[in-house]
Amino acid sequence: MPTQRSDTPVLLIGAGMIAHDQIVPTLLQMRREGVIGRVSVCSQRNRSVRALAQAPALRRAFPDVGFDQVLDSSAGANERRPDHYRHALAGLPERSVVVVAVPDQLHRKIVLECLRANQHVCCVKPLVLRVEHSLEIESEARDRGLLVGVEYHKRFDPRSLMARDRYRAGQFGEFRLGCARLMEKWHYRDSNFQNWFTADATDSFVYIGCHYVDLVHFVTGLLPSAVSVYGVLDDLPNGRRGYLWTDARVLWENGACLNVQNSLSYPDAAPGPNTQGMTLYCTGGGRGALLDHSDQYRGIAYSFGAPSSGPGGTQYAQPSPDYFLYQHLGGPGLVPTGYGVRSVRHIVQEALRVERESSSLEERRRLIAKIDREGILATPSNSRYNEAVCEAARESILNKGALVELAFPAD
Numbered sequence: 001m002p003t004q005r006s007d008t009p010v011l012l013i014g015a016g017m018i019a020h021d022q023i024v025p026t027l028l029q030m031r032r033e034g035v036i037g038r039v040s041v042c043s044q045r046n047r048s049v050r051a052l053a054q055a056p057a058l059r060r061a062f063p064d065v066g067f068d069q070v071l072d073s074s075a076g077a078n079e080r081r082p083d084h085y086r087h088a089l090a091g092l093p094e095r096s097v098v099v100v101a102v103p104d105q106l107h108r109k110i111v112l113e114c115l116r117a118n119q120h121v122c123c124v125k126p127l128v129l130r131v132e133h134s135l136e137i138e139s140e141a142r143d144r145g146l147l148v149g150v151e152y153h154k155r156f157d158p159r160s161l162m163a164r165d166r167y168r169a170g171q172f173g174e175f176r177l178g179c180a181r182l183m184e185k186w187h188y189r190d191s192n193f194q195n196w197f198t199a200d201a202t203d204s205f206v207y208i209g210c211h212y213v214d215l216v217h218f219v220t221g222l223l224p225s226a227v228s229v230y231g232v233l234d235d236l237p238n239g240r241r242g243y244l245w246t247d248a249r250v251l252w253e254n255g256a257c258l259n260v261q262n263s264l265s266y267p268d269a270a271p272g273p274n275t276q277g278m279t280l281y282c283t284g285g286g287r288g289a290l291l292d293h294s295d296q297y298r299g300i301a302y303s304f305g306a307p308s309s310g311p312g313g314t315q316y317a318q319p320s321p322d323y324f325l326y327q328h329l330g331g332p333g334l335v336p337t338g339y340g341v342r343s344v345r346h347i348v349q350e351a352l353r354v355e356r357e358s359s360s361l362e363e364r365r366r367l368i369a370k371i372d373r374e375g376i377l378a379t380p381s382n383s384r385y386n387e388a389v390c391e392a393a394r395e396s397i398l399n400k401g402a403l404v405e406l407a408f409p410a411d
């Protein structure tokens with residue numbers, strides 16, 4: 001897609017880990033290139049926004065461009081103002097773009113409010129946790145001719161696009177059995193996670209397992225049909241309890257089965273920011289076929305003279321150059337690249353394209369319906385199976401891993 005200049009402002013709601021690691025660098029790079037207008041960031045605490053503005057990695061990469069801090073002048077640094085985003089929304093011209101990066105259970109409310117304020121939305125995954133909420137969001141967006149893109153960045157990893165292309169060309173035959181794992185590092189428990197990663201709200205499968213469910217659909221086009229999730233309850237550092245370890249079995253419409261294991265347990269001393277990968281066994285042309293992705297070890301191994309600093313920093317490391325990378329390419333600061341950057345960028349650019357290429361509500365709806373059908377960008381309607389899986393997974397995990405059939409309307 002050719003890059004076009006625009007002065008459309010972008011608001012980011014949420015100033016946590018994903019904002020720091022992926023979203024803000026992407027938006028600031030787009031701002032630097034003139035692809036978007038001013039970037040502003042709000043959160044429920046002034047402290048988080050200020051910390052993001054001061055973050056050493058961002059300051060080093062972007063000495064030439066920054067974001068507007070939307071602070072609540074009546075609140076102390078650490079005072080919680082969960083409705084402050086409304087103030088930020090009110091200051092945004094209609095049909096701009098909002099990126100929503102708050103904890104999962106707030107997505108529904110905040111995405112709906114963004115739509116009601118006539119904003120296009122890019123929401124981090126999972127969009128919402130229930131099918132009915134995804135339908136609600138779809139209907140609100142359709143009525144107003146607004147794009148909602150769900151940020152499943154594994155879709156923009158070249159290996160996913162390669163697999164999708166080859167699978168759909170018939171080179172693997174049909175998927176039958178597979179396994180996937182994504183274990184985040186142990187120290188996640190010590191972060192803000194302990195405030196929201198509680199058993200009543202979410203679990204390791206819903207938090208990160210959804211990536212591989214989405215990917216199997218993205219590659220194969222198959223839809224999931226039932227899910228069973230067994231979770232192990234464990235203590236968070238603040239004394240709350242969460243399903244920090246999960247084992248899921250996802251069944252597919254053709255009878256295939258994917259086992260997905262997730263946890264916040266990958267040792268801080270182990271190399272790489274996490275461990276993850278997927279293996280699919282398929283029928284091939286009657287002789288079997290295999291698709292095997294190591295999504296953590298991407299061919300780079302370093303042993304440093306001393307351990308890296310920060311939580312999860314190790315002396316022996318296996319960094320991924322593919323998800324997110326700052327590059328020094330001359331000029332001021334650093335240029336972020338990788339599939340995390342391409343993913344956020346793609347959604348924001350598609351929202352801008354909807355505005356650029358349509359001159360009426362009907363035209364916007366037509367273009368958004370086309371984006372839906374293409375199935376590259378995840379939308380509420382073309383990725384609703386993810387909400388169905390999340391919903392069934394929550395029911396299953398609270399019922400000791402009972403098999404729950406999925407119920408969701410076809411597109």
Ligand SMILES: NC(=O)c1ccc[n+]([C@@H]2O[C@H](COP(=O)([O-])OP(=O)(O)OC[C@H]3O[C@@H](n4cnc5c(N)ncnc54)[C@H](O)[C@@H]3O)[C@@H](O)[C@H]2O)c1
Pocket residue numbers: 013014015016017018019042043044045048081082083084085101102103104106124125126151152153192193207
């Ligand atoms: N691989 C991925 O796609 C990926 C990775 C990480 C996180 N995420 C998703 O991103 C979201 C945020 O995760 P995170 O890791 O950044 O969490 P985090 O806890 O580090 O950050 C959440 C942020 O939201 C803010 N927030 C909470 N309530 C708010 C409110 N009412 N108004 C405004 N801001 C509010 C918090 O203050 C914090 O700044 C979650 O939905 C998570 O599932 C996706």
